[in-house]
Amino acid sequence: xxxxxxxxxxxxxxxxxxxxxxxxxxxxxxxxxxxxxxxxxxxxxxxxxxxxxxxxxxxxxxxxxxxxxxxxxxxxxxxxxxxxxxxxxxxxxxxxxxxxxxxxxxxxxxxxxxxxxxxxxxxxxxxxxxxxxxxxxxxxxxxxxxxxxxxxxxxxxxxxxxxxxxxxxxxxxxxxxxxxxxxxxxxxxxxxxxxxxxxxxxxxxxxxxxxxxxxxxxxxxxxxxxxxxxxxxxxxxxxxxxxxxxxxxxxxxxxxxxxxxxxxxxxxxxxxxxxxxxxxxxxxxxxxxxxxxxxxxxxxxxxxxxxxxxxxxxxxxxxxxxxxxxxxxxxxxxxxxxxxxxxxxxxxxxxxxxxxxxxxxxxxxxxxxxxxxxxxxxxxxxxxxxxxxxxxxxxxxxxxxxxxxxxxxx
Ligand code: PMP
Ligand code: GLN
Numbered sequence: 001x002x003x004x005x006x007x008x009x010x011x012x013x014x015x016x017x018x019x020x021x022x023x024x025x026x027x028x029x030x031x032x033x034x035x036x037x038x039x040x041x042x043x044x045x046x047x048x049x050x051x052x053x054x055x056x057x058x059x060x061x062x063x064x065x066x067x068x069x070x071x072x073x074x075x076x077x078x079x080x081x082x083x084x085x086x087x088x089x090x091x092x093x094x095x096x097x098x099x100x101x102x103x104x105x106x107x108x109x110x111x112x113x114x115x116x117x118x119x120x121x122x123x124x125x126x127x128x129x130x131x132x133x134x135x136x137x138x139x140x141x142x143x144x145x146x147x148x149x150x151x152x153x154x155x156x157x158x159x160x161x162x163x164x165x166x167x168x169x170x171x172x173x174x175x176x177x178x179x180x181x182x183x184x185x186x187x188x189x190x191x192x193x194x195x196x197x198x199x200x201x202x203x204x205x206x207x208x209x210x211x212x213x214x215x216x217x218x219x220x221x222x223x224x225x226x227x228x229x230x231x232x233x234x235x236x237x238x239x240x241x242x243x244x245x246x247x248x249x250x251x252x253x254x255x256x257x258x259x260x261x262x263x264x265x266x267x268x269x270x271x272x273x274x275x276x277x278x279x280x281x282x283x284x285x286x287x288x289x290x291x292x293x294x295x296x297x298x299x300x301x302x303x304x305x306x307x308x309x310x311x312x313x314x315x316x317x318x319x320x321x322x323x324x325x326x327x328x329x330x331x332x333x334x335x336x337x338x339x340x341x342x343x344x345x346x347x348x349x350x351x352x353x354x355x356x357x358x359x360x361x362x363x364x365x366x367x368x369x370x371x372x373x374x375x376x377x378x379x380x381x382x383x384x385x386x387x388x389x390x391x392x393x394x395x396x397x398x399x400x401x402x403x404x405x406x407x408x409x410x
Pocket of ligand 2: 036038039054055056057192
């Protein structure tokens, strides 16, 4: 088995992103290049044949018709470059999806681009609008790539904390985090890793503040169809938001195809054109045979979308029961693939240390939440762990059984 857990020594000055993200490729003091926390924990899980409740990927395939469509596209010769903007059939399906679910009208010719996962849309949007001297505001904990790309852009990363127990931004903290140098506010709703879904008044406040400071809103909504009880509300649909908002999503979570890396971004044509220019020089274009298949997926009946959320909710509940029985304090997720827990009731203060031991100790893997934070936020989240519940029911059951043995082993 190939694993890449060992850091690689590199010569020369540290890359700018190395100092900006704890969870993303931290460059060690000894000049070694690390890897992401997700890769590190997945490699440890493989090494110890552990149940991987760390990295967020489903362990079952998505809808058969989508998989068949990708195979057919390859067989039929859709194997050369797609247009840089993405295949028209997919851009049209994205526009139709935004209208069907949210009443948002976007022009598939000018307001949409297809990207290599949501990750590339995030990177291209940040690189398009922020540079040295600018601030990019994210909520904290934040998804690792935001910190890394803000560093690559040479911009300053500012944060507004999401605090227990509900992990909603608080109004005063949010206002204080904005400044006239804030070029972009990045939000992630539903939120990884806390599982929170931002309430409407919070979204309205973000729009007001972005307007006041002239900031672009970049919203990462990859978990848009994975909410439990609340309906997803895209920030772009709020009054005053549409002309400054870039909305990003991905096929990975909705259709259980994280390996396809098909994502997209939509918004006003002038902003989208600037992102597209950056995307052109990052990858130019993204996987042709997958695009038609994803278009098919976006057009599936409503029942598909409600049933994936309902199944995932049952998985959340099953894992939640196991985690509570194991002695953790559990923060119930309102959306995403993830449940966050506090290990403090088990007498564990350092969840990072625990996450590194967990695969060998009990054969389960999880991600420490402090890796989604800067130093101060890391201190605040030191005892928190994130568990993924996007796994088969029997896998979650076995994971819960193993977690039940933790108390006697720590
Ligand atoms: N944003 C968030 C919040 C995520 O959790 C992930 C991980 N899947 C991504 C972006 C990346 O999405 P993709 O794999 O489509 O690049
Ligand atoms: N989005 C997934 C997670 O949060 C995986 C991300 C990754 O491996 N970069 O776990």
